[in-house]
Amino acid sequence: MENPPQQLRIDGARLWRSLMEMAEIGATPAGGCNRQALTDEDRKGRDLFVRWCREIGCEIRVDRMGNIFARRAGTDNNLPAIITGSHLDTQPTGGKFDGVYGVLAGLEVLRTLVDNGVQTKAPLEVVVWTNEEGARFSPAMVGSGVWAGEFSLEYGHSRMDKSGITIGQELERIGYLGDEAVQPTPIKAAFEAHIEQGPILEKQDQVIGVVTGVQGIRWYDVIFFGTPCHAGPTPMEDRRDPVQAMAWLCEKLYGEVRAYSEDARITCGDLRASPGSRNTVPEKVVLALDLRHPTPEGLEHLHRTLYRVAKQVQEACGVAVDIREEWFSPPVAFDSGCIEAVDSAVQSLGYSHRKMVSGAGHDSVYVSRVAPVSMIFVPCAGGLSHNEAESAEPGHLEAGCNVLLHSMLNSAELG
Numbered sequence: 001m002e003n004p005p006q007q008l009r010i011d012g013a014r015l016w017r018s019l020m021e022m023a024e025i026g027a028t029p030a031g032g033c034n035r036q037a038l039t040d041e042d043r044k045g046r047d048l049f050v051r052w053c054r055e056i057g058c059e060i061r062v063d064r065m066g067n068i069f070a071r072r073a074g075t076d077n078n079l080p081a082i083i084t085g086s087h088l089d090t091q092p093t094g095g096k097f098d099g100v101y102g103v104l105a106g107l108e109v110l111r112t113l114v115d116n117g118v119q120t121k122a123p124l125e126v127v128v129w130t131n132e133e134g135a136r137f138s139p140a141m142v143g144s145g146v147w148a149g150e151f152s153l154e155y156g157h158s159r160m161d162k163s164g165i166t167i168g169q170e171l172e173r174i175g176y177l178g179d180e181a182v183q184p185t186p187i188k189a190a191f192e193a194h195i196e197q198g199p200i201l202e203k204q205d206q207v208i209g210v211v212t213g214v215q216g217i218r219w220y221d222v223i224f225f226g227t228p229c230h231a232g233p234t235p236m237e238d239r240r241d242p243v244q245a246m247a248w249l250c251e252k253l254y255g256e257v258r259a260y261s262e263d264a265r266i267t268c269g270d271l272r273a274s275p276g277s278r279n280t281v282p283e284k285v286v287l288a289l290d291l292r293h294p295t296p297e298g299l300e301h302l303h304r305t306l307y308r309v310a311k312q313v314q315e316a317c318g319v320a321v322d323i324r325e326e327w328f329s330p331p332v333a334f335d336s337g338c339i340e341a342v343d344s345a346v347q348s349l350g351y352s353h354r355k356m357v358s359g360a361g362h363d364s365v366y367v368s369r370v371a372p373v374s375m376i377f378v379p380c381a382g383g384l385s386h387n388e389a390e391s392a393e394p395g396h397l398e399a400g401c402n403v404l405l406h407s408m409l410n411s412a413e414l415g
Protein backbone atom coordinates (compact mmCIF):
# COMPACT_ATOMS: atom_id res chain seq x y z
CA MET A 1 0.00 0.00 0.00
CA GLU A 2 1.54 3.34 -1.09
CA ASN A 3 -0.17 5.62 1.46
CA PRO A 4 -1.48 4.99 4.96
CA PRO A 5 -5.25 5.18 4.52
CA GLN A 6 -5.78 8.14 6.86
CA GLN A 7 -3.55 10.21 4.58
CA LEU A 8 -5.35 9.20 1.41
CA ARG A 9 -6.80 12.10 -0.60
CA ILE A 10 -8.84 12.08 -3.76
CA ASP A 11 -7.60 13.76 -6.95
CA GLY A 12 -9.58 17.01 -7.11
CA ALA A 13 -8.36 17.91 -10.61
CA ARG A 14 -9.48 14.54 -11.99
CA LEU A 15 -12.89 14.91 -10.29
CA TRP A 16 -13.30 18.36 -11.86
CA ARG A 17 -12.28 17.07 -15.34
CA SER A 18 -14.84 14.26 -15.07
CA LEU A 19 -17.57 16.72 -14.04
CA MET A 20 -16.75 18.95 -17.00
CA GLU A 21 -16.66 16.00 -19.42
CA MET A 22 -20.06 14.77 -18.21
CA ALA A 23 -21.40 18.34 -18.51
CA GLU A 24 -20.67 18.30 -22.25
CA ILE A 25 -23.49 15.79 -22.64
CA GLY A 26 -26.67 17.84 -22.95
CA ALA A 27 -24.74 21.11 -22.55
CA THR A 28 -26.93 24.21 -22.98
CA PRO A 29 -25.80 27.49 -24.57
CA ALA A 30 -26.20 29.23 -21.18
CA GLY A 31 -23.63 26.90 -19.59
CA GLY A 32 -25.95 24.40 -17.93
CA CYS A 33 -27.20 20.93 -18.79
CA ASN A 34 -30.38 19.48 -20.21
CA ARG A 35 -30.01 15.75 -19.68
CA GLN A 36 -33.52 14.82 -18.68
CA ALA A 37 -34.28 11.29 -17.52
CA LEU A 38 -34.11 8.54 -20.14
CA THR A 39 -33.46 10.84 -23.10
CA ASP A 40 -30.63 10.14 -25.55
CA GLU A 41 -28.49 12.52 -23.50
CA ASP A 42 -29.19 10.55 -20.32
CA ARG A 43 -28.19 7.38 -22.21
CA LYS A 44 -24.90 8.99 -23.27
CA GLY A 45 -24.20 10.12 -19.68
CA ARG A 46 -24.94 6.61 -18.39
CA ASP A 47 -22.71 5.04 -21.07
CA LEU A 48 -19.83 7.34 -20.10
CA PHE A 49 -20.23 6.48 -16.41
CA VAL A 50 -20.34 2.74 -17.17
CA ARG A 51 -17.21 3.00 -19.36
CA TRP A 52 -15.31 4.86 -16.63
CA CYS A 53 -16.33 2.26 -14.03
CA ARG A 54 -15.34 -0.67 -16.26
CA GLU A 55 -11.95 0.94 -16.85
CA ILE A 56 -11.17 0.54 -13.14
CA GLY A 57 -12.44 -3.03 -12.99
CA CYS A 58 -15.93 -2.52 -11.57
CA GLU A 59 -18.68 -5.01 -12.23
CA ILE A 60 -21.85 -3.35 -13.58
CA ARG A 61 -25.42 -4.40 -12.80
CA VAL A 62 -28.53 -2.67 -14.17
CA ASP A 63 -31.93 -3.37 -12.65
CA ARG A 64 -35.37 -3.26 -14.26
CA MET A 65 -35.79 0.40 -13.26
CA GLY A 66 -32.54 1.30 -15.02
CA ASN A 67 -30.68 1.90 -11.74
CA ILE A 68 -26.97 1.24 -12.36
CA PHE A 69 -24.74 -0.35 -9.70
CA ALA A 70 -20.97 -0.26 -10.21
CA ARG A 71 -19.29 -2.59 -7.71
CA ARG A 72 -15.69 -2.77 -6.59
CA ALA A 73 -15.20 -6.13 -4.93
CA GLY A 74 -13.96 -6.33 -1.36
CA THR A 75 -11.81 -9.07 0.15
CA ASP A 76 -14.96 -10.55 1.72
CA ASN A 77 -17.86 -10.18 -0.68
CA ASN A 78 -20.24 -11.82 1.74
CA LEU A 79 -20.10 -8.64 3.78
CA PRO A 80 -22.84 -6.05 3.19
CA ALA A 81 -21.71 -3.31 0.77
CA ILE A 82 -20.98 0.34 1.45
CA ILE A 83 -22.81 2.31 -1.23
CA THR A 84 -22.76 5.85 -2.54
CA GLY A 85 -24.18 7.63 -5.58
CA SER A 86 -26.86 9.99 -6.79
CA HIS A 87 -28.34 10.82 -10.21
CA LEU A 88 -27.20 11.86 -13.70
CA ASP A 89 -30.55 13.21 -14.92
CA THR A 90 -31.06 16.97 -14.81
CA GLN A 91 -33.78 19.57 -14.85
CA PRO A 92 -34.63 20.98 -18.34
CA THR A 93 -32.50 24.03 -17.47
CA GLY A 94 -30.30 22.28 -14.94
CA GLY A 95 -26.70 22.75 -13.87
CA LYS A 96 -23.52 20.71 -14.04
CA PHE A 97 -23.44 19.56 -10.40
CA ASP A 98 -26.88 18.60 -9.03
CA GLY A 99 -26.70 14.81 -8.72
CA VAL A 100 -23.74 14.44 -11.05
CA TYR A 101 -21.36 15.46 -8.29
CA GLY A 102 -22.58 12.61 -6.05
CA VAL A 103 -22.12 10.04 -8.81
CA LEU A 104 -18.69 11.24 -9.93
CA ALA A 105 -17.47 11.79 -6.35
CA GLY A 106 -18.28 8.09 -5.82
CA LEU A 107 -16.33 7.18 -8.94
CA GLU A 108 -13.42 9.37 -7.77
CA VAL A 109 -13.37 7.50 -4.43
CA LEU A 110 -13.05 4.19 -6.27
CA ARG A 111 -10.38 5.56 -8.62
CA THR A 112 -8.40 6.79 -5.60
CA LEU A 113 -8.56 3.39 -3.92
CA VAL A 114 -7.48 1.65 -7.13
CA ASP A 115 -4.58 4.07 -7.70
CA ASN A 116 -3.34 3.63 -4.16
CA GLY A 117 -3.83 -0.11 -4.03
CA VAL A 118 -6.22 0.17 -1.10
CA GLN A 119 -8.44 -2.86 -0.67
CA THR A 120 -11.51 -2.83 1.56
CA LYS A 121 -13.02 -5.86 3.25
CA ALA A 122 -16.58 -4.96 2.27
CA PRO A 123 -17.48 -4.36 -1.40
CA LEU A 124 -18.12 -0.75 -2.44
CA GLU A 125 -20.78 0.36 -4.92
CA VAL A 126 -21.53 3.57 -6.80
CA VAL A 127 -25.17 3.85 -7.83
CA VAL A 128 -26.87 5.95 -10.52
CA TRP A 129 -30.55 6.22 -9.63
CA THR A 130 -33.13 6.65 -12.42
CA ASN A 131 -35.26 9.81 -12.67
CA GLU A 132 -34.34 11.54 -9.44
CA GLU A 133 -35.44 14.94 -10.70
CA GLY A 134 -39.08 14.20 -11.39
CA ALA A 135 -38.89 16.84 -14.13
CA ARG A 136 -39.73 14.65 -17.11
CA PHE A 137 -41.55 11.91 -15.19
CA SER A 138 -43.36 12.51 -11.89
CA PRO A 139 -42.69 11.70 -9.09
CA ALA A 140 -39.08 12.46 -8.22
CA MET A 141 -36.73 9.75 -6.88
CA VAL A 142 -38.76 7.05 -8.56
CA GLY A 143 -35.82 4.71 -9.32
CA SER A 144 -34.68 4.60 -5.71
CA GLY A 145 -38.34 4.57 -4.61
CA VAL A 146 -39.12 1.34 -6.50
CA TRP A 147 -35.84 -0.19 -5.31
CA ALA A 148 -36.68 0.61 -1.67
CA GLY A 149 -40.23 -0.77 -1.98
CA GLU A 150 -42.09 2.57 -1.81
CA PHE A 151 -43.54 2.07 -5.33
CA SER A 152 -44.27 -1.06 -7.36
CA LEU A 153 -42.27 -1.78 -10.51
CA GLU A 154 -45.49 -1.45 -12.54
CA TYR A 155 -46.05 2.02 -11.11
CA GLY A 156 -42.45 2.97 -11.90
CA HIS A 157 -42.65 1.72 -15.48
CA SER A 158 -46.01 3.39 -16.08
CA ARG A 159 -44.91 6.97 -15.23
CA MET A 160 -45.62 9.11 -18.28
CA ASP A 161 -44.04 12.27 -19.63
CA LYS A 162 -46.13 15.10 -21.13
CA SER A 163 -46.19 13.42 -24.52
CA GLY A 164 -47.49 10.11 -23.13
CA ILE A 165 -44.20 8.16 -23.28
CA THR A 166 -43.58 5.93 -20.27
CA ILE A 167 -40.48 5.17 -18.23
CA GLY A 168 -40.76 1.50 -19.24
CA GLN A 169 -40.76 2.39 -22.95
CA GLU A 170 -37.83 4.76 -22.60
CA LEU A 171 -35.76 2.32 -20.54
CA GLU A 172 -36.18 -0.22 -23.32
CA ARG A 173 -35.45 2.31 -26.08
CA ILE A 174 -32.19 3.57 -24.55
CA GLY A 175 -31.01 0.07 -23.56
CA TYR A 176 -31.23 0.46 -19.79
CA LEU A 177 -34.08 -1.92 -18.98
CA GLY A 178 -31.74 -4.18 -17.05
CA ASP A 179 -32.49 -7.72 -15.96
CA GLU A 180 -31.70 -7.45 -12.23
CA ALA A 181 -34.60 -7.49 -9.79
CA VAL A 182 -35.34 -4.03 -8.36
CA GLN A 183 -34.62 -4.73 -4.72
CA PRO A 184 -31.97 -3.93 -2.13
CA THR A 185 -28.95 -6.17 -1.67
CA PRO A 186 -27.39 -6.18 1.83
CA ILE A 187 -25.99 -2.72 2.68
CA LYS A 188 -24.00 -1.72 5.74
CA ALA A 189 -23.99 2.03 5.13
CA ALA A 190 -24.84 4.54 2.39
CA PHE A 191 -23.53 8.07 1.76
CA GLU A 192 -24.49 10.65 -0.84
CA ALA A 193 -22.43 13.73 -1.66
CA HIS A 194 -24.36 16.67 -3.14
CA ILE A 195 -24.18 20.42 -3.57
CA GLU A 196 -26.30 22.12 -0.91
CA GLN A 197 -28.65 23.79 -3.44
CA GLY A 198 -29.28 26.53 -0.88
CA PRO A 199 -27.32 29.45 0.60
CA ILE A 200 -26.51 28.39 4.18
CA LEU A 201 -22.96 27.01 3.85
CA GLU A 202 -21.84 29.84 1.61
CA LYS A 203 -23.33 32.51 3.88
CA GLN A 204 -21.73 30.98 6.94
CA ASP A 205 -18.43 30.38 5.15
CA GLN A 206 -18.42 26.67 5.90
CA VAL A 207 -17.12 23.93 3.62
CA ILE A 208 -19.10 20.86 4.62
CA GLY A 209 -22.72 20.25 5.61
CA VAL A 210 -23.18 17.09 7.66
CA VAL A 211 -26.74 16.26 6.66
CA THR A 212 -28.98 14.92 9.39
CA GLY A 213 -32.18 14.54 7.36
CA VAL A 214 -34.42 15.81 4.57
CA GLN A 215 -37.52 17.94 4.84
CA GLY A 216 -40.94 16.62 3.82
CA ILE A 217 -42.38 17.21 0.36
CA ARG A 218 -45.92 16.91 -1.04
CA TRP A 219 -46.77 17.23 -4.73
CA TYR A 220 -50.23 17.94 -6.14
CA ASP A 221 -51.88 18.62 -9.46
CA VAL A 222 -54.52 21.25 -8.70
CA ILE A 223 -57.03 21.24 -11.55
CA PHE A 224 -59.41 24.14 -12.24
CA PHE A 225 -62.37 23.42 -14.54
CA GLY A 226 -63.88 26.43 -16.33
CA THR A 227 -66.12 27.01 -19.35
CA PRO A 228 -64.32 27.75 -22.60
CA CYS A 229 -65.67 30.82 -24.33
CA HIS A 230 -64.69 33.65 -26.64
CA ALA A 231 -62.18 36.24 -25.38
CA GLY A 232 -64.07 39.15 -26.96
CA PRO A 233 -67.89 38.98 -26.82
CA THR A 234 -68.26 37.15 -23.48
CA PRO A 235 -68.87 39.68 -20.64
CA MET A 236 -66.49 39.24 -17.72
CA GLU A 237 -69.31 38.53 -15.27
CA ASP A 238 -70.58 35.67 -17.45
CA ARG A 239 -67.33 33.74 -17.42
CA ARG A 240 -66.17 30.75 -15.42
CA ASP A 241 -62.48 31.39 -15.87
CA PRO A 242 -60.10 28.77 -14.43
CA VAL A 243 -57.12 31.15 -14.74
CA GLN A 244 -58.73 33.70 -12.47
CA ALA A 245 -59.58 30.97 -9.96
CA MET A 246 -55.99 29.75 -10.09
CA ALA A 247 -54.69 33.29 -9.51
CA TRP A 248 -56.96 33.68 -6.47
CA LEU A 249 -55.85 30.36 -5.05
CA CYS A 250 -52.18 31.23 -5.55
CA GLU A 251 -52.50 34.63 -3.94
CA LYS A 252 -54.25 33.25 -0.88
CA LEU A 253 -52.10 30.13 -0.53
CA TYR A 254 -48.75 31.90 -0.97
CA GLY A 255 -49.85 34.40 1.69
CA GLU A 256 -50.88 31.70 4.17
CA VAL A 257 -47.77 29.58 3.61
CA ARG A 258 -45.45 32.55 4.11
CA ALA A 259 -47.34 33.68 7.21
CA TYR A 260 -47.23 30.17 8.72
CA SER A 261 -43.47 29.74 9.06
CA GLU A 262 -40.22 30.84 7.46
CA ASP A 263 -39.40 27.14 7.02
CA ALA A 264 -42.46 26.53 4.82
CA ARG A 265 -42.07 26.44 1.03
CA ILE A 266 -44.55 26.71 -1.84
CA THR A 267 -43.66 26.40 -5.53
CA CYS A 268 -45.82 26.26 -8.65
CA GLY A 269 -43.29 25.16 -11.25
CA ASP A 270 -45.62 24.25 -14.10
CA LEU A 271 -48.93 25.74 -15.29
CA ARG A 272 -50.83 24.22 -18.18
CA ALA A 273 -53.93 25.81 -19.71
CA SER A 274 -55.92 23.86 -22.24
CA PRO A 275 -56.79 24.03 -25.03
CA GLY A 276 -54.07 26.69 -24.83
CA SER A 277 -55.23 29.45 -27.15
CA ARG A 278 -54.75 33.15 -26.40
CA ASN A 279 -58.29 34.17 -27.36
CA THR A 280 -60.22 31.37 -25.65
CA VAL A 281 -60.96 31.25 -21.91
CA PRO A 282 -59.41 27.87 -21.02
CA GLU A 283 -61.52 24.85 -20.22
CA LYS A 284 -58.96 23.61 -17.75
CA VAL A 285 -55.83 24.73 -15.93
CA VAL A 286 -53.49 22.28 -14.23
CA LEU A 287 -51.21 23.75 -11.59
CA ALA A 288 -48.24 21.58 -10.54
CA LEU A 289 -47.79 22.43 -6.86
CA ASP A 290 -44.89 21.56 -4.51
CA LEU A 291 -45.25 22.13 -0.72
CA ARG A 292 -42.41 21.50 1.74
CA HIS A 293 -41.77 21.67 5.47
CA PRO A 294 -39.14 20.06 7.73
CA THR A 295 -41.65 18.71 10.29
CA PRO A 296 -44.56 16.27 9.82
CA GLU A 297 -46.92 18.68 11.65
CA GLY A 298 -45.84 21.60 9.48
CA LEU A 299 -46.34 19.67 6.26
CA GLU A 300 -49.73 18.43 7.45
CA HIS A 301 -50.70 22.04 8.21
CA LEU A 302 -49.76 23.14 4.67
CA HIS A 303 -51.70 20.19 3.25
CA ARG A 304 -54.85 21.15 5.16
CA THR A 305 -54.42 24.81 4.22
CA LEU A 306 -54.39 23.86 0.54
CA TYR A 307 -57.71 21.98 0.84
CA ARG A 308 -59.32 24.82 2.80
CA VAL A 309 -58.21 27.51 0.35
CA ALA A 310 -59.25 25.40 -2.66
CA LYS A 311 -62.75 25.06 -1.18
CA GLN A 312 -62.99 28.82 -0.61
CA VAL A 313 -61.88 29.55 -4.19
CA GLN A 314 -64.32 27.02 -5.62
CA GLU A 315 -67.21 28.65 -3.76
CA ALA A 316 -66.14 32.21 -4.61
CA CYS A 317 -65.44 31.63 -8.33
CA GLY A 318 -67.93 28.94 -9.30
CA VAL A 319 -65.04 27.01 -10.82
CA ALA A 320 -64.63 23.38 -9.79
CA VAL A 321 -61.25 22.72 -8.18
CA ASP A 322 -59.96 19.17 -8.03
CA ILE A 323 -56.83 18.25 -6.07
CA ARG A 324 -54.88 15.16 -7.19
CA GLU A 325 -52.24 14.06 -4.74
CA GLU A 326 -49.22 13.18 -6.81
CA TRP A 327 -46.48 12.38 -4.28
CA PHE A 328 -45.82 12.44 -0.55
CA SER A 329 -42.29 12.18 0.82
CA PRO A 330 -42.43 12.63 4.61
CA PRO A 331 -39.55 14.28 6.51
CA VAL A 332 -36.67 11.86 7.08
CA ALA A 333 -34.06 11.65 9.84
CA PHE A 334 -30.82 9.98 8.78
CA ASP A 335 -28.99 7.27 10.70
CA SER A 336 -26.95 8.43 13.71
CA GLY A 337 -24.09 6.00 12.93
CA CYS A 338 -23.73 7.31 9.36
CA ILE A 339 -23.97 10.93 10.54
CA GLU A 340 -21.21 10.08 13.02
CA ALA A 341 -19.09 8.47 10.25
CA VAL A 342 -19.34 11.69 8.20
CA ASP A 343 -18.75 13.87 11.25
CA SER A 344 -15.61 12.03 12.26
CA ALA A 345 -14.31 12.10 8.65
CA VAL A 346 -14.83 15.90 8.56
CA GLN A 347 -13.15 16.35 11.96
CA SER A 348 -10.09 14.35 10.97
CA LEU A 349 -9.80 16.23 7.66
CA GLY A 350 -10.15 19.55 9.49
CA TYR A 351 -12.80 21.19 7.27
CA SER A 352 -15.18 23.79 8.68
CA HIS A 353 -18.64 22.31 8.94
CA ARG A 354 -22.12 22.39 10.40
CA LYS A 355 -25.05 20.01 10.73
CA MET A 356 -28.03 20.75 8.52
CA VAL A 357 -31.33 19.44 7.14
CA SER A 358 -31.69 19.20 3.35
CA GLY A 359 -34.30 21.38 1.70
CA ALA A 360 -34.12 19.35 -1.50
CA GLY A 361 -35.27 15.77 -2.00
CA HIS A 362 -32.61 13.12 -2.65
CA ASP A 363 -32.45 9.40 -3.42
CA SER A 364 -31.04 8.99 0.09
CA VAL A 365 -34.60 9.53 1.36
CA TYR A 366 -35.69 6.19 -0.11
CA VAL A 367 -32.35 4.48 0.50
CA SER A 368 -32.85 5.35 4.18
CA ARG A 369 -35.95 3.10 4.25
CA VAL A 370 -33.75 0.03 3.86
CA ALA A 371 -30.22 1.01 4.95
CA PRO A 372 -28.37 3.39 7.28
CA VAL A 373 -27.72 6.63 5.38
CA SER A 374 -26.37 10.13 5.63
CA MET A 375 -25.30 12.85 3.21
CA ILE A 376 -22.45 15.29 2.69
CA PHE A 377 -23.15 18.81 1.37
CA VAL A 378 -20.76 21.32 -0.17
CA PRO A 379 -21.59 24.97 -0.92
CA CYS A 380 -22.79 26.18 -4.32
CA ALA A 381 -22.47 29.74 -5.59
CA GLY A 382 -25.26 31.99 -4.34
CA GLY A 383 -27.13 28.88 -3.20
CA LEU A 384 -28.38 28.60 -6.78
CA SER A 385 -29.54 25.26 -8.20
CA HIS A 386 -32.07 24.03 -10.78
CA ASN A 387 -30.51 26.80 -12.85
CA GLU A 388 -28.00 26.69 -15.71
CA ALA A 389 -25.75 29.07 -13.76
CA GLU A 390 -25.39 26.55 -10.90
CA SER A 391 -21.73 26.49 -9.89
CA ALA A 392 -19.41 25.20 -7.17
CA GLU A 393 -15.79 25.74 -6.16
CA PRO A 394 -13.41 22.96 -7.23
CA GLY A 395 -11.80 23.09 -3.76
CA HIS A 396 -15.17 22.55 -2.06
CA LEU A 397 -16.04 19.67 -4.37
CA GLU A 398 -12.66 18.12 -3.59
CA ALA A 399 -13.21 18.55 0.16
CA GLY A 400 -16.66 16.90 -0.01
CA CYS A 401 -15.19 14.00 -1.97
CA ASN A 402 -12.43 13.53 0.63
CA VAL A 403 -15.14 13.41 3.29
CA LEU A 404 -16.99 10.82 1.22
CA LEU A 405 -13.80 8.75 0.84
CA HIS A 406 -13.14 8.69 4.58
CA SER A 407 -16.79 8.17 5.54
CA MET A 408 -16.80 5.10 3.30
CA LEU A 409 -13.45 3.87 4.62
CA ASN A 410 -14.65 4.38 8.21
CA SER A 411 -17.51 2.01 7.42
CA ALA A 412 -15.82 -0.50 5.12
CA GLU A 413 -12.69 -1.55 7.07
CA LEU A 414 -9.53 -2.28 5.21
CA GLY A 415 -8.97 -5.70 3.77
Ligand code: GLV
Nearest residue numbers: 133140359360361
Ligand atom coordinates in the same frame (compact mmCIF):
# COMPACT_ATOMS: atom_id res chain seq x y z
C1 GLV B 1 -35.25 17.39 -6.20
O1 GLV B 1 -34.58 17.95 -7.05
C2 GLV B 1 -36.23 18.10 -5.41
O2 GLV B 1 -37.29 18.43 -5.96
O3 GLV B 1 -35.95 18.43 -4.25
Ligand code: MN
Nearest residue numbers: 087098099132
Ligand atom coordinates in the same frame (compact mmCIF):
# COMPACT_ATOMS: atom_id res chain seq x y z
MN1 MN C 1 -30.07 16.20 -6.90
Ligand code: MN
Nearest residue numbers: 091098133386
Ligand atom coordinates in the same frame (compact mmCIF):
# COMPACT_ATOMS: atom_id res chain seq x y z
MN1 MN D 1 -32.44 18.46 -8.63
